[in-house]
Amino acid sequence: xxxxxxxxxxxxxxxxxxxxxxxxxxxxxxxxxxxxxxxxxxxxxxxxxxxxxxxxxxxxxxxxxxxxxxxxxxxxxxxxxxxxxxxxxxxxxxxxxxxxxxxxxxxxxxxxxxxxxxxxxxxxxxxxxxxxxxxxxxxxxxxxxxxxxxxxxxxxxxxxxxxxxxxxxxxxxxxxxxxxxxxxxxxxxxxxxxxxxxxxxxxxxxxxxxxxxxxxxxxxxxxxxxxxxxxxxxxxxxxxxxxxxxxxxxxxxxxxxxxxxxxxxxxxxxxxxxxxxxxxxxxxxxxxxxxxxxxxxxxxxxxxxxxxxxxxxxxxxxxxxxxxxxxxxxxxxxxxxxxxxxxxxxxxxxxxxxxxxxxxxxxxxxxxxxxxxxxxxxxxxxxxxxxxxxxxxxxxxxxxxxxxxxxxxxxxxxxxxxxxxxxxxxxxxxxxxxxxxxxxxxxxxxxxxxxxxxxxxxx
Numbered sequence: 001x002x003x004x005x006x007x008x009x010x011x012x013x014x015x016x017x018x019x020x021x022x023x024x025x026x027x028x029x030x031x032x033x034x035x036x037x038x039x040x041x042x043x044x045x046x047x048x049x050x051x052x053x054x055x056x057x058x059x060x061x062x063x064x065x066x067x068x069x070x071x072x073x074x075x076x077x078x079x080x081x082x083x084x085x086x087x088x089x090x091x092x093x094x095x096x097x098x099x100x101x102x103x104x105x106x107x108x109x110x111x112x113x114x115x116x117x118x119x120x121x122x123x124x125x126x127x128x129x130x131x132x133x134x135x136x137x138x139x140x141x142x143x144x145x146x147x148x149x150x151x152x153x154x155x156x157x158x159x160x161x162x163x164x165x166x167x168x169x170x171x172x173x174x175x176x177x178x179x180x181x182x183x184x185x186x187x188x189x190x191x192x193x194x195x196x197x198x199x200x201x202x203x204x205x206x207x208x209x210x211x212x213x214x215x216x217x218x219x220x221x222x223x224x225x226x227x228x229x230x231x232x233x234x235x236x237x238x239x240x241x242x243x244x245x246x247x248x249x250x251x252x253x254x255x256x257x258x259x260x261x262x263x264x265x266x267x268x269x270x271x272x273x274x275x276x277x278x279x280x281x282x283x284x285x286x287x288x289x290x291x292x293x294x295x296x297x298x299x300x301x302x303x304x305x306x307x308x309x310x311x312x313x314x315x316x317x318x319x320x321x322x323x324x325x326x327x328x329x330x331x332x333x334x335x336x337x338x339x340x341x342x343x344x345x346x347x348x349x350x351x352x353x354x355x356x357x358x359x360x361x362x363x364x365x366x367x368x369x370x371x372x373x374x375x376x377x378x379x380x381x382x383x384x385x386x387x388x389x390x391x392x393x394x395x396x397x398x399x400x401x402x403x404x405x406x407x408x409x410x411x412x413x414x415x416x417x418x419x420x421x422x423x424x425x426x427x428x429x430x431x432x433x434x435x436x437x438x439x440x441x442x443x444x445x446x447x448x449x450x451x452x453x454x455x456x457x458x459x
Contacts, residue, residue, distance in 0.1 A: 026172070028103075028140060031059070032147055033171040035105060036184045038062045039401060041191040043107040043142075047122055049090050049130070051099030061097040063090055064401070067108065070122035083122065087129040093430045095133050102130045102137045109144050123150065181288040192405045197376045201296040205377035208300030212272075216308060219268055222261030266332035272305030273314050273331040276370070280318075283366035292369050296377055302370070303378035306385035310335075313343065315389065319367055320346045321360055349434070350396050356434020359396045368393055384413040388420045395423060396433050403427055 031050065036042050038059075045067050051060040070083040094102050104127050106112055108119040115121075123139055130137040139150040146162025168174065185191035196202065275298050286292050305311045314331035317323045326342035329335065348355040367389070374386040391406035404427050410420035431437075 028138075028149075029147075029167055029171050030173040031103065032105065032140060032142060033168040033174040034059065034177075035062060037173075037177045037182050039064060039191075040399075041185040041188050043105075044187065045109070045119075046107045047126055048105045048107065049094055049126065050103045050105070051094045051097040052101040052103065053098045054100065057101065060099060061094055063093060065090065067118055067122045070125050071118065072121075072125070083125055087126045089430075090126060091129045091133055094130065096430070099134060102134045104130065104137060104139045105142060106139065106150060107142050112141055112143075112150065192402065194372055194376050197296070197373075202377055202379075204296035205300030205303065206379055208297040209304040209378055209382055212301040212304040213307070216265075216268060216304070219261050219265040262333070266334065269305075269308065269311050269314070269331035269333060270328060272301065272308070272311045273318075273328060275302050275305070276315055276318070279370045279373075280363075280366045283369040284362060286369070292373060294370070294373050299374050299377040303374045303382045303386060306374070306389070307382065312385050312389070315367075316392070317343060317346050319359065319363055319393070320349055321363065350392070352434045353437035354434075356436075356438055358435050359393065364393050364397065380413060384410050384417050384420070387413065388417060388423070391420065391423050395427065398432060398436055400427055400432075 035048055035050070039048075039062065043064055046064050047067060047070060048062065048064045050062050052058065053060045065086055069081050069086045071081045072084060073080055073082045104123055106119060106123040110117055110119045112119045112123070127137050127139050141148055141150045141162065142165075143162055144165075146159070146164055147168065148158035148162040152158035197205070279294050279298060279302065282294060283292055306315065310333050311331050314327040317327040317330060323342055323346060326339050329339050330343070345355075349357050350359075371386045371390050371393075375383050375390070378386075387406050387410040391403045391410060394400075394406060395403035403423065407420050407424045407427065410417050411424070414420075
């Protein structure tokens with residue numbers, strides 16, 4: 001099964017997007033035009049399931065799977081795709097989303113009228129499963145020649161080659177998305193790809209990251225922190241020097257040296273966080289469509305600093321407004337009850353269905369740009385922390401497809417990265433962020449009935 005491209009319905013508090021608008025889906029043309037913008041790319045050889053909820057038929061879950069994932073398991077291939085399980089999995093999530101109706105869209109360049117063809121078998125398998133729970137499930141076809149209702153036999157409304165795709169490109173929803181600055185990549189790979197920075201910029205970032213890491217290790221090894229130092233290795237020059245220092249100056253001098261190193265390590269964390277905040281300010285001032293220019297040296301240092309868990313957690317804290325002091329104390333390793341409480345509150349905003357809120361779009365958009373810049377500048381072995389923060393932001397926004405891709409990127413660098421493993425479990429289990437689960441529970445939309453950042457309703 002390939003549950004990569006799943007997006008939760010994007011509803012939220014008006015405070016998350018003061019200029020929120022309502023997008024009306026007046027018919028199948030608008031819905032078909034909306035799906036690529038929701039996924040971020042043009043589906044190909046895929047089946048997409050869409051849930052419609054409530055009296056206004058709001059577009060909820062949008063989930064895409066490859067046609068191959070809906071192929072029935074063959075007796076001679078026990079480890080191959082299990083189409084029945086995939087169809088059941090998709091149906092369970094559509095129903096769990098509170099759907100009153102479902103729409104299935106087949107994207108293929110093959111002839112779907114051939115009963116024995118892979119495309120037809122795939123869409124029939126999923127539609128049959130959905131039909132048991134949601135009678136009246138519609139099926140549509142989008143092909144290179146056009147779009148039509150899959151089983152419509154009336155050539156006046158559904159010619160064999162379909163209606164022109166230009167109808168979708170010129171729909172009201174497509175026009176709205178263009179005005180909002182939304183774009184659609186030609187392929188899934190294009191959507192998720194992060195293009196490497198120029199070689200000279202990557203060289204600067206790599207060297208800066210190495211120097212910043214060397215400073216970090218030197219300071220850490222001089223502290224009493226549990227992740228620093230350890231028994232002195234007297235076979236090395238540094239170990240023999242430390243042994244001589246202890247013998248010459250006594251335990252008090254060694255203790256003073258450790259305290260000074262801890263203060264300097266705290267300053268290193270604070271400076272790292274300041275580099276992050278400076279980059280965020282620059283990214284926040286960039287308008288949509290404008291290039292973001294950040295110092296490769298600063299990006300290299302940020303990439304190196306994110307490998308330090310306190311700095312990474314400070315950056316995570318900074319994704320929520322009002323956490324400046326707690327983030328700074330965390331970066332300095334000055335954790336206490338207050339910082340623990342602040343960290344718990346931020347995580348509750350992300351995951352808790354009672355306290356969960358949509359992400360602040362301005363903050364998370366800037367953070368995404370900075371983290372992507374880090375990824376495109378630093379060597380691959382340094383990318384895991386930036387990848388996992390990108391995954392967390394995407395999941396918080398309800399973009400399961402992008403979150404799954406960045407989790408995969410993280411685990412490709414570090415297979416044991418704990419936060420990535422936790423996120424992978426949530427995505428594979430179809431667990432949405434807290435604010436989406438709250439909306440699913442209430443079934444009443446955003447507070448006061450106001451539209452969120454993007455409310456899409458079929459009318």
